[in-house]
Amino acid sequence: MSLRKITLRILRYKPDRFDPPRYQEFALKADPETTVLDALETLRLQQDPTLMYRHSCHHSSCGTCACKINGRERLACITRIDELEDSVIELAPLDGFTASGDLVVDMSPFYADMAPDWDYLKKCAKVQTTPPPEGVNAYERFEDCIECGACVSACPVTPKKNGFLGPAVLAALSAELKKSPQRSKHLLATAGDDRGERLCDRALNCSRVCPTGVYPARHIADLRKLLARETN
Ligand code: SF4
Numbered sequence: 001m002s003l004r005k006i007t008l009r010i011l012r013y014k015p016d017r018f019d020p021p022r023y024q025e026f027a028l029k030a031d032p033e034t035t036v037l038d039a040l041e042t043l044r045l046q047q048d049p050t051l052m053y054r055h056s057c058h059h060s061s062c063g064t065c066a067c068k069i070n071g072r073e074r075l076a077c078i079t080r081i082d083e084l085e086d087s088v089i090e091l092a093p094l095d096g097f098t099a100s101g102d103l104v105v106d107m108s109p110f111y112a113d114m115a116p117d118w119d120y121l122k123k124c125a126k127v128q129t130t131p132p133p134e135g136v137n138a139y140e141r142f143e144d145c146i147e148c149g150a151c152v153s154a155c156p157v158t159p160k161k162n163g164f165l166g167p168a169v170l171a172a173l174s175a176e177l178k179k180s181p182q183r184s185k186h187l188l189a190t191a192g193d194d195r196g197e198r199l200c201d202r203a204l205n206c207s208r209v210c211p212t213g214v215y216p217a218r219h220i221a222d223l224r225k226l227l228a229r230e231t232n
Pocket residue numbers: 063144145146147148149150151152167168171206209210211212213214215216
């Protein structure tokens with residue numbers, strides 16, 4: 001295994017210490033086949049135990065490790081060092097959220113507009129293609145959205161139009177509508193109110209950065225069509 005010299009350039013924020021936030025650089029050696037999250041783990045163990053970032057699953061299922069890597073929203077746990085051309089890897093927290101410390105943001109506003117009566121689990125079409133193990137007939141996948149917040153961070157509308165429900169909420173609302181058409185009146189009213197679909201600028205950034213193929217922009221377009229049909 002040949003190690004590669006990299007520099008992690010991290011936007012640090014801690015009240016009283018890095019306030020206002022500023023970049024700090026760390027040099028380390030990393031196996032290029034490992035991930036940015038692995039590099040952060042090494043850094044925290046070897047150089048700075050105060051470094052803050054979130055993770056749980058290490059395999060793109062929990063959404064907690066989303067941050068901006070070289071300016072783009074990605075999951076640190078599946079972004080390999082060798083897919084980043086530069087040896088300086090710049091890390092910053094997601095935009096559109098309040099930073100709690102270093103790469104950690106406060107996700108509570110993200111959930112505030114997801115109504116508690118929307119079903120949490122929804123079957124989805126994207127199913128793993130590897131054969132299931134013996135004794136298991138087929139894989140069933142539930143819920144593509146891993147609530148990482150990447151789409152909200154990449155959306156150019158959220159910072160300028162305060163109150164926009166945002167791509168993840170509108171995608172969840174659209175999925176709920178498909179699952180519960182009997183509730184369409186109420187759900188479409190939410191999608192069409194003054195915090196809803198009409199604020200979307202159709203930049204499509206949300207679909208570009210979504211790591212799990214939710215394509216929020218497509219859901220927003222579906223909502224737009226349904227709302228137009230209602231008013232005609
Ligand atoms: S829609 Fe995609 S980018 Fe947005 S929160 Fe869900 S998984 Fe993340």
